[in-house]
Amino acid sequence: MSDTEQQQIDRATMEVDIACVGFGPAMGGFLTTLARKVINEDGTPALESASMPGMPLQVICYERADDVGFGVSGVVTRARGIRATFPDLDPSQIPMATSVTSEKVLYLLDPIGASRRSAALRLADKLVRSFKWALKFELDAVELPYTPAFLNKHDGLVLTIGQFNQWVGSQLLASGSVQIWPSMPVKEALIEDDGVTGVRLVDQGVDKQGRPDAAFMAGMDIKAALTVIGDGPVGAVGRQLDEHFGMPPGHHQRDWAVGTKFVIDLPEGVGLEPGMVFHTFGYPEPEIFGFFYVHPSGEREGRVASVGIFVPSWFDNPVRTSYRYLQHFIMHPYIWRYVQGGTLRSWGAKSLQESGKRGEPFLAGNGYARIGEGSGSTNVLTGSGVDEAWTTGTQLAEAVLELLKAGKPFTRENLDTAYVERRRQSWVEKEGKIAEHARDGFQRGIISGLLGMGLAGMTKGAVAVHAEPLPPHARLRTPEEFFAGKLSAEEIAKIRRTCAEKNLSLHDVLMDRCGWPAIPFDGQLLITHQDALLVGGKVQAPGGYADHVVFIKPELCSKCGARTCIEICSGQAITPGEGVPNFDREKCVYCGACLWNCSQTVDGEHGNIAFRAGAGGLHSAQN
Amino acid sequence: MPYQIIVCASIVPDPLQTLEPVAGTIPSLKNEMMLPSVLDPWAAHALYEAANLAKQNAGGKVYLVSVAPKAKLQQVMMTVGQKVPFELVAIDGPASGFTDAEETARALAEAIQAIPGLDKSKLLLFGGWESASRGAGATMQIVGELLGITDQFQGVDKITVNSDGSFEVMERVEGGRHQVSLCAGAPAVLGWATGHLGEPRNDPSVGMANMRAIMPALQRAKTAKVGAEGLIYSKVELPRQQRDTRVVKDTSADDIAREIVAWIGQE
Numbered sequence: 001m002s003d004t005e006q007q008q009i010d011r012a013t014m015e016v017d018i019a020c021v022g023f024g025p026a027m028g029g030f031l032t033t034l035a036r037k038v039i040n041e042d043g044t045p046a047l048e049s050a051s052m053p054g055m056p057l058q059v060i061c062y063e064r065a066d067d068v069g070f071g072v073s074g075v076v077t078r079a080r081g082i083r084a085t086f087p088d089l090d091p092s093q094i095p096m097a098t099s100v101t102s103e104k105v106l107y108l109l110d111p112i113g114a115s116r117r118s119a120a121l122r123l124a125d126k127l128v129r130s131f132k133w134a135l136k137f138e139l140d141a142v143e144l145p146y147t148p149a150f151l152n153k154h155d156g157l158v159l160t161i162g163q164f165n166q167w168v169g170s171q172l173l174a175s176g177s178v179q180i181w182p183s184m185p186v187k188e189a190l191i192e193d194d195g196v197t198g199v200r201l202v203d204q205g206v207d208k209q210g211r212p213d214a215a216f217m218a219g220m221d222i223k224a225a226l227t228v229i230g231d232g233p234v235g236a237v238g239r240q241l242d243e244h245f246g247m248p249p250g251h252h253q254r255d256w257a258v259g260t261k262f263v264i265d266l267p268e269g270v271g272l273e274p275g276m277v278f279h280t281f282g283y284p285e286p287e288i289f290g291f292f293y294v295h296p297s298g299e300r301e302g303r304v305a306s307v308g309i310f311v312p313s314w315f316d317n318p319v320r321t322s323y324r325y326l327q328h329f330i331m332h333p334y335i336w337r338y339v340q341g342g343t344l345r346s347w348g349a350k351s352l353q354e355s356g357k358r359g360e361p362f363l364a365g366n367g368y369a370r371i372g373e374g375s376g377s378t379n380v381l382t383g384s385g386v387d388e389a390w391t392t393g394t395q396l397a398e399a400v401l402e403l404l405k406a407g408k409p410f411t412r413e414n415l416d417t418a419y420v421e422r423r424r425q426s427w428v429e430k431e432g433k434i435a436e437h438a439r440d441g442f443q444r445g446i447i448s449g450l451l452g453m454g455l456a457g458m459t460k461g462a463v464a465v466h467a468e469p470l471p472p473h474a475r476l477r478t479p480e481e482f483f484a485g486k487l488s489a490e491e492i493a494k495i496r497r498t499c500a501e502k503n504l505s506l507h508d509v510l511m512d513r514c515g516w517p518a519i520p521f522d523g524q525l526l527i528t529h530q531d532a533l534l535v536g537g538k539v540q541a542p543g544g545y546a547d548h549v550v551f552i553k554p555e556l557c558s559k560c561g562a563r564t565c566i567e568i569c570s571g572q573a574i575t576p577g578e579g580v581p582n583f584d585r586e587k588c589v590y591c592g593a594c595l596w597n598c599s600q601t602v603d604g605e606h607g608n609i610a611f612r613a614g615a616g617g618l619h620s621a622q623n
Numbered sequence: 624m625p626y627q628i629i630v631c632a633s634i635v636p637d638p639l640q641t642l643e644p645v646a647g648t649i650p651s652l653k654n655e656m657m658l659p660s661v662l663d664p665w666a667a668h669a670l671y672e673a674a675n676l677a678k679q680n681a682g683g684k685v686y687l688v689s690v691a692p693k694a695k696l697q698q699v700m701m702t703v704g705q706k707v708p709f710e711l712v713a714i715d716g717p718a719s720g721f722t723d724a725e726e727t728a729r730a731l732a733e734a735i736q737a738i739p740g741l742d743k744s745k746l747l748l749f750g751g752w753e754s755a756s757r758g759a760g761a762t763m764q765i766v767g768e769l770l771g772i773t774d775q776f777q778g779v780d781k782i783t784v785n786s787d788g789s790f791e792v793m794e795r796v797e798g799g800r801h802q803v804s805l806c807a808g809a810p811a812v813l814g815w816a817t818g819h820l821g822e823p824r825n826d827p828s829v830g831m832a833n834m835r836a837i838m839p840a841l842q843r844a845k846t847a848k849v850g851a852e853g854l855i856y857s858k859v860e861l862p863r864q865q866r867d868t869r870v871v872k873d874t875s876a877d878d879i880a881r882e883i884v885a886w887i888g889q890e
Binding site: 014066070095163170173174176179181184204205217220222538540620621622 | 694825830
């Protein structure tokens with residue numbers, strides 16, 4: 001529908017005091033802190049609503065997913081902010097949560113010989129194998145002698161975000177002080193005169209292109225004095241505000257990763273200590289970091305694990321994928337000994353915004369404030385995001401309470417003073433500044449990246465390897481360029497033709513040709529990508545919504561050589577089409593990876609894919 | 624006719640999640656309180672049919688009477704509450720697969736009888752004819768009997784109200800057919816199959832309006848013992864699943880049916 005057609009639609013309006021977009025850890029922190037002060041112990045309003053006089057403050061949160069617990073994240077966290085909110089927190093109250101009991105960092109060598117390693121790294125591998133007797137070497141992996149302080153989560157928690165969000169959500173709902181409405185995606189913020197006046201919900205009863213269909217229901221306009229945006233790194237509203245108000249000078253969001261994980265029921269006879277954590281690097285490709293966390297699980301004590309990887313935007317493979325690499329990761333001998341014979345319990349994927357401080361947008365404006373990962377709170381040095389997001393939420397809530405009690409409006413100036421300044425004085429900011437350039441070295445290569453992280457960590461950010469990240473589209477090469485030396489241009493052309501005829505993506509064939517062995521599917525743990533959607537992610541897509549992944553300029557797709565969006569799609573929802581790729585929203589898990597995996601650009605900064613608001617997606621509460 | 628349509632509906636764990644029974648004095652599901660739940664699907668259809676009927680008959684009102692753990696029921700209300708207008712009558716009690724139909728029916732009937740302004744001459748008692756987790760096949764029937772309602776229909780897909788207050792009911796029978804009955808008028812019990820309406824869209828204004836009564840209803844909820852205390856469960860397990868997929872394009876429906884029957888008959 002065009003903007004003109006949109007304006008002609010008669011929309012119902014509702015008024016609330018605070019409209020919230022997205023329910024994740026940041027919004028959990030915001031609502032938990034606020035909810036405690038909204039109603040007095042005798043049930044009378046402590047803060048009275050301006051939109052509904054006589055009633056308590058009307059705080060309404062709209063969440064896209066079908067339930068509050070359908071998020072994904074591999075979480076090991078120091079939980080400082082979370083514990084400050086819940087001083088008596090007992091991890092046993094939260095299913096699959098436990099204290100960290102042991103932690104190590106592992107360098108994984110390549111047991112197959114298929115990964116792309118530089119000459120320096122190959123030399124390092126040779127030295128490791130030669131001197132393995134002097135190292136903690138086991139099953140093609142080397143344990144580092146200590147966990148760097150900046151990575152250390154020794155006093156932390158292992159969680160699944162799904163269960164954590166469920167736990168937080170159920171407490172919030174029981175309080176009766178705030179409302180959280182799932183299956184209610186927000187299309188956009190309502191912007192008037194340099195300020196945000198509320199949100200517009202997504203239209204329902206429309207066709208794929210968004211045109212009204214039978215049972216059309218126009219998305220309602222929710223007016224609010226304050227709109228809180230916590231819709232994550234790929235949230236439509238957050239990105240709308242970035243586009244409308246711009247980013248602070250020198251800020252951009254160019255560093256990304258897609259994190260993907262399995263939750264695995266480990267086989268009989270494998271008993272690991274709950275709270276065991278290891279971080280990995282080196283395999284399946286040097287650029288891909290991984291993790292393994294052991295959850296408690298009642299009679300299955302020590303036999304449930306979250307295992308996952310991060311595929312970053314500076315891994316320049318134009319046919320990069322996450323699912324198959326994840327399968328190769330769990331088949332590395334060091335990990336395989338724990339999971340072989342296990343059962344896939346759940347699966348999920350999400351994008352991570354890894355620009356940190358450099359990706360921070362304007363945190364507040366007239367009538368709005370940003371919290372969480374979409375506000376640049378993730379610390380890319382410590383590899384920590386959930387607790388930082390939670391803390392930004394609590395900071396905003398404290399600011400809101402202060403302003404409400406003083407009777408001050410939610411202007412940019414007031415929010416800057418009460419919220420932004422509070423955030424600037426906190427450990428989130430302090431540690432974010434240390435991390436600011438920690439990952440720049442990866443723009444030049446894996447070894448300079450690791451050195452850069454180490455230097456930044458040890459010097460608390462004083463020394464780092466500096467490099468200006470390029471927009472993702474500027475890094476991507478063609479398959480012919482990337483695989484030069486391994487595969488000829490003629491061979492790649494033949495592979496392209498064959499895959500086009502069969503409507504398949506390229507990465508499987510190219511990986512096969514580069515020496516990656518075929519996945520030995522067992523129908524239980526090693527399952528096809530499509531089975532993972534059904535069995536693991538349980539992906540759902542309610543009818544009556546428009547496609548939320550849209551290729552902005554079709555002509556750009558026609559000249560794209562890489563089609564990285566097809567390769568990276570976590571749900572195989574994007575497939576080759578005639579010119580423009582096809583999108584099947586019934587498979588989309590809302591990871592948002594397509595957003596930053598486009599080789600074309602519409603404006604020099606952003607790719608050719610619009611990632612809009614929609615309903616459904618992952619339907620598992622165990623990620 | 625301004626019907627008072629009372630829908631008996633409880634919650635079930637979202638069937639898409641991993642469900643693991645845990646043995647105990649009373650069996651339960653692992654982390655049941657943390658599992659997402661939904662309204663029992665057939666009862667949900669009953670609710671949507673009730674709302675549609677109330678809308679067509681001016682002055683009609685829909686009540687949702689539910690025995691369920693309060694905290695879980697509240698969460699489910701955040702989804703269901705956006706669909707259609709209703710007034711919640713909540714009863715705090717278990718909603719697992721190990722409740723007793725007669726005890727549950729008594730708790731429901733008691734709560735229904737306590738509804739202010741209840742007029743049995745206008746009462747239609749709706750519910751699901753099956754359940755995703757309980758399926759005793761008796762609860763709605765017993766509720767009806769306790770309320771003195773002897774006109775009962777099960778497997779309902781459609782109700783058509785006539786101008787004289789009588790109504791026609793279509794119930795599922797074997798062979799994919801329906802039995803059509805003519806009922807002189809309320810009261811009646813209708814255990815719904817899937818009906819013929821699609822799931823209503825999410826409407827925030829309906830949600831907000833419902834919420835005003837949902838919270839007080841949950842706070843007022845009395846506790847009911849419907850968990851069949853005193854029984855001993857010797858064994859609890861998930862149904863065994865066996866999956867065998869074959870994609871065919873040109874096979875006739877009869878041949879497919881024959882193959883499935885043969886497969887079912889295998890050891």
